[in-house]
Amino acid sequence: QLVESGGGLVQPGGSLRLSCAASGFTFSTYWMGWVRQAPGKGLEWVANIKQDGGEKYYVDSVEGRFTISRDNAKNSLYLQMNSLGVEDTAVYYCARSQLLAYDVFNMWGQGTMVTVSS
Amino acid sequence: EIVLTQSPGTLSLSPGERAIFSCRASQSVRANHIAWYQQKPGQAPRPLMYGASIRVTGIPDRFSGSGSGTDFTLTISRLEPEDFAVYYCQQYGTSTTFGQGTKLEIK
Numbered sequence: 057q058l059v060e061s062g063g064g065l066v067q068p069g070g071s072l073r074l075s076c077a078a079s080g081f082t083f084s085t086y087w088m089g090w091v092r093q094a095p096g097k098g099l100e101w102v103a104n105i106k107q108d109g110g111e112k113y114y115v116d117s118v119e120g121r122f123t124i125s126r127d128n129a130k131n132s133l134y135l136q137m138n139s140l141g142v143e144d145t146a147v148y149y150c151a152r153s154q155l156l157a158y159d160v161f162n163m164w165g166q167g168t169m170v171t172v173s174s
Numbered sequence: 175e176i177v178l179t180q181s182p183g184t185l186s187l188s189p190g191e192r193a194i195f196s197c198r199a200s201q202s203v204r205a206n207h208i209a210w211y212q213q214k215p216g217q218a219p220r221p222l223m224y225g226a227s228i229r230v231t232g233i234p235d236r237f238s239g240s241g242s243g244t245d246f247t248l249t250i251s252r253l254e255p256e257d258f259a260v261y262y263c264q265q266y267g268t269s270t271t272f273g274q275g276t277k278l279e280i281k
Contacts, residue, residue, distance in 0.1 A: 091219075098262060098272055098273070098274045098275045099211075099213075099219065099262055099264075099272040099275075100272065101269075101270045101271065101272065104270075113269070149218055149219075154224065156266070158207075158266040158267075158268075158269055158270045159207075159224075159266050160209035160221055160224035160230075160264070160266065161209075161219075161221065161264075162221050162224075162230065164218035164219055164220075165218065166217075166218055167218055
């Protein structure tokens with residue numbers, strides 16, 4: 057399973073670090089990603105990271121502000137979010153990619169809410 | 175970026191009826207890399223299909239997917255009460271993007 061944490065209320069321009077704890081599968085063998093959903097809106101892919109952390113991909117809107125990382129020894133995925141804006145308000149889901157860098161997400165966490173507001 | 179347009183926005187049907195969801199891509203999706211998800215309020219998305227027509231393990235066979243190129247369809251042959259939810263398509267042939275969703279509501 058995947059369990060996210062670290063969400064909360066942050067002021068515009070602030071930073072937040074999300075975590076995702078993985079269990080029940082061999083975390084180090086999967087591409088992992090973050091997908092977000094603004095309140096009442098659809099799904100938006102945010103970032104993906106390769107098994108060894110050597111490749112990372114981001115949606116244009118977060119490039120340069122967000123950093124995805126992982127610690128395979130701790131079975132954990134992270135998302136460091138800087139320069140947050142109100143448009144980043146969303147539920148952030150940690151998700152496991154089936155096989156490829158871009159693939160169906162076949163396992164999802166329950167999500168953690170990030171609210172950017174003054 | 176490949177834009178996915180789902181239609182209709184809302185589908186109003188009764189249990190036992192057939193539901194057909196459309197997902198149209200702005201350009202051809204490589205290798206028909208299309209997935210479908212179901213999402214209920216307050217829950218994470220649940221994967222249903224991938225590769226346009228392959229059911230995820232454990233998904234009932236009343237769910238089926240088809241299509242190629244730019245036009246894809248998810249069909250639920252006979253609606254059960256638990257099927258009423260929002261459905262999203264995703265393309266993962268070129269980076270990855272999601273459609274805006276179709277809400278399936280009880281008529």
